[in-house]
């Protein structure tokens with residue numbers, strides 16, 4: 001591909017991407033294929049002779065797209081959001097063009113903290129329904145010391161993955177400081193919400209932490225990957241950091257997004273998605289067959305049918321099979337719970353209403369069958 005063809009293909013690709021995203025909701029959000037489906041569609045070996053661009057692009061729709069879960073469909077409510085915006089994609093093109101190997105500590109990821117975290121994670125309770133409080137941490141520390149261990153690291157979470165619970169930093173911080181333990185705060189998802197003043201009380205006690213991390217690639221409209229980490233004492237990290245030497249020019253995406261949305265635009269995005277979660281929550285609350293399983297603070301609603309785990313598993317199975325919307329479950333205090341996360345930038349109220357209608361229709365069928 002020479003420069004002339006790059007100009008042509010690049011423009012075509014921009015059109016393809018815009019068409020893909022603007023029409024994404026017409027595609028089934030979840031693929032109807034078995035793992036390994038690709039094997040029969042593509043050759044086993046790389047081609048010896050070069051192929052034409054046309055042949056490759058034709059195969060995008062033929063072999064690639066049918067196997068894709070469309071994370072940016074407004075009917076995608078699984079996991080947490082994966083941010084996406086046009087300014088970020090444009091900036092990513094420029095990033096690819098500059099193609100530098102960044103050695104500098106700009107907006108970087110958590111490789112080292114994650115490694116340290118893995119060492120102590122064994123002690124973090126697996127039931128994330130409730131936030132970690134002082135008594136729990138104190139007990140953990142005392143147990144470790146009694147076993148001859150020296151606790152040196154504690155990872156608090158603001159916005160846990162299963163239920164978006166918030167650890168009590170004002171209780172945990174002083175204990176960590178007293179015990180000389182490094183306190184890291186994982187705010188991968190919730191961190192973006194703190195650009196809105198009304199959510200900042202959840203940050204109380206952050207000044208006690210040694211490091212703080214959040215992922216603009218989750219909720220701040222910066223495409224994957226972009227994870228920002230702050231450390232209180234730069235020297236603590238710079239003296240030890242390793243893992244990759246170079247990194248991509250990720251801050252370019254942030255720069256484009258922040259400038260094109262402005263703080264107001266980003267706040268509006270967060271607030272809109274929180275409002276959509278509240279809208280879904282009130283639909284669930286109005287239906288006596290269902291219950292809400294955790295406080296809805298940001299863009300995640302944990303809910304379930306009042307009844308057995310098996311019943312809820314069956315409901316999720318049917319939701320997944322229908323492929324109209326996509327959800328994933330979590331486990332809270334032994335309960336099988338459905339997670340409804342507001343994910344796509346383009347999700348609107350009517351998508352929420354339709355998703356709920358779909359869920360209640362499947363519920364109706366399920367309960368009818370169960371009663372026979």
Ligand SMILES: *Cc1c(COP(=O)(O)O)cnc(C)c1O
Nearest residue numbers: 157159160161186188189215227
């Ligand atoms: C999503 C999430 C992570 C993982 O984020 P990466 O995208 O893998 O960096 C970690 N912690 C919490 C609480 C999360 O929600």
